[in-house]
Amino acid sequence: MCRYCPQTLLINEYGRHSDAGVMTFNTFKTCLDKIPKDVRIDFSGMAEPWLNKDCTKMLLYAHEQGFKHIAVFTTCMGMTEKDLRSIWHIPFDVFYLHLADKDRNSKIEVTNQYLKLLELINKTNIKNKKYMTMGKLHPKLKKTFSSIVEEVKMISRAGNLETTPTINKFGPIKCCWPEGLKHNGLLPNGDVLLCSMDYGMTRVIGNLLTNNYDDLFRGKAFKQIQRLLDDPNKGDLICRHCEYATENR
Numbered sequence: 001m002c003r004y005c006p007q008t009l010l011i012n013e014y015g016r017h018s019d020a021g022v023m024t025f026n027t028f029k030t031c032l033d034k035i036p037k038d039v040r041i042d043f044s045g046m047a048e049p050w051l052n053k054d055c056t057k058m059l060l061y062a063h064e065q066g067f068k069h070i071a072v073f074t075t076c077m078g079m080t081e082k083d084l085r086s087i088w089h090i091p092f093d094v095f096y097l098h099l100a101d102k103d104r105n106s107k108i109e110v111t112n113q114y115l116k117l118l119e120l121i122n123k124t125n126i127k128n129k130k131y132m133t134m135g136k137l138h139p140k141l142k143k144t145f146s147s148i149v150e151e152v153k154m155i156s157r158a159g160n161l162e163t164t165p166t167i168n169k170f171g172p173i174k175c176c177w178p179e180g181l182k183h184n185g186l187l188p189n190g191d192v193l194l195c196s197m198d199y200g201m202t203r204v205i206g207n208l209l210t211n212n213y214d215d216l217f218r219g220k221a222f223k224q225i226q227r228l229l230d231d232p233n234k235g236d237l238i239c240r241h242c243e244y245a246t247e248n249r
Contacts, residue, residue, distance in 0.1 A: 003105045004134050006160040010046055010199040017201065018189035025054045029061060031186060031208035037066050039213075040093060044073030045185050045196045051078045056086050069093045075108055076117055084120060094128045097121065099149060100138040110140050119144070158197035159241030169240045172230050174248040181225065182217070192216055194225060198238055 001007050020027075032041070041062045043049040049072065052058075062070055073096045099118070100108035108114070121129070122144060131149040133141075141149075159166040175195075177183040185193040190209030193201060203225055206216040216222060228237040229248070239245045 002107055002134070003163065004154045004157075004161065005046065006157055006162070006199045007046075009160055010201070013199070013201045014187065017191065018187075020189040022052055023054075023186075023188035025057055025061075027188065027190060027209065028054070028058045031190060032058075032062060032065065032067075034208055034213045035067075036213065038068055039182070040069035040071060040179065041067050042071045042073065044071070044096075046187075046199065048075050048077045050074060050076070050083065053078075055079075056083045059087055059090070063087075063090045072096065074098065075106060076114065076121070077108060079117065081117060081120060084117065084124070088124050088126050091127045094130060095126045096130045096132065099131055099133040099141055099145060101133045101135040102138050103135050105134040105154070108138075110138055115140065155243045156241065157199060158238040158243075160197065160199045160238075166241050167243065169242075169245050169247075170232055172248040173239060173245045174229060175239060175242075176244050176246045181222070184216070194238070197242055197244075200238075202238055 035041070043055065043059055049055045049059075055078070059070070059072070070090060071093045073094075075098045097118075098106060100106060100110050100114075118141070131145055133149055133151055134154060136151060137146060137149055154161065154164055156164040156166055175181055175183065177195075181194065183195050184205065185196040185198065186208060187193065190207045191201075191204050192206050192208055194203035194205055203221065205221045205225070206219055208216075211219075224235075225237065225239075228235055229239060232240060
């Protein structure tokens with residue numbers, strides 16, 4: 001329920017589609033087994049990964065199955081030292097830590113346990129480790145992290161965050177993520193969203209419990225998205241309100 005994520009929108013919309021509130025390991029395994037090994041698997045998205053008790057088990061499974069690219073974006077909430085020691089050998093594409101900020105934009109409790117875990121992470125040789133905070137760094141973290149943290153501003157989450165001005169982009173556009181339209185989000189019930197900015201679930205492109213991976217990009221939902229990127233007159237699309245969309249010349 002941090003200030004920079006429109007969780008209420010997601011909770012209300014997802015609740016209309018499913019009562020599967022937490023992804024099970026079996027659901028994760030079934031979906032992951034359908035995904036090509038060169039697709040990057042991000043443990044992030046619309047919630048804190050380690051608030052799922054099976055997060056470490058899922059992450060280790062992805063690594064053991066030979067996925068070439070694995071990334072983590074975490075606040076460390078729910079993570080234990082045991083979790084950390086179990087995964088720090090994995091060659092992450094990026095291991096991005098979202099640190100506590102002084103204005104509590106993130107609802108991270110700066111406890112002794114939290115500080116001890118951060119100290120351990122900072123001392124380890126986790127590959128491609130990075131730090132960021134939403135706003136100004138929390139005072140208790142300045143001594144260790146002030147020189148290595150990136151302080152960023154809140155974005156609109158593709159127009160979904162009411163406290164941030166909505167932007168509009170016209171004409172042909174494209175996603176500037178390296179994966180483009182394949183930077184998708186997997187929900188606990190197997191639904192696949194266009195991306196992790198779609199908190200309102202406006203563009204569900206399929207379900208990995210019932211579809212194959214390639215089917216996601218052959219269906220009507222995905223083809224409509226491609227048309228809407230080229231022509232704004234054919235309907236609204238969250239990409240037109242997203243900071244990560246650029247002109248497609």
